[in-house]
Amino acid sequence: MMTDPIPNWQRVTGWVLSGLLAVPFVPSAYFKIAQPKGFIEDWSKTYPAGSALPLGVIELTLFVLYLVPKTRYLGGLLMLAYLGGAVATHVQAQDGMFFVPVVVGVIAWLGLYLRDRKLRALVPLVAD
16 A cells, blocks of 8 residues: 655655744743742742752653654553643633633644654544
8 A cells, every 4th residue: 555655745744843842841831940049939929849850851751752753652642641730830820811721732732743644544634
């Protein structure tokens, strides 16, 4: 059975979208792990101080799992679960920012969809 190759522009667009996730994940993980001066004081206004480091490690791990081709599905699913928790947190805080993790999740899965043939086969957008 011959499969059509993914057009190069879609593969590149998928990787660009996936790379854009570095914008929210890397700085967020960095601040939670490195905990620069003043960070814990601000963080502990809404969350327990001890939760920053584990959440930073989780964020970084999810992002790496998502980018590594062999673990991309696991990373994508775990990232989606993590972002669901972020949506719930923003809704609970009533800060109106719940849409941010939703957008990040859509970008993550769109990036994966554009660059991955197996995911396209599992979730076809157009019937043949």
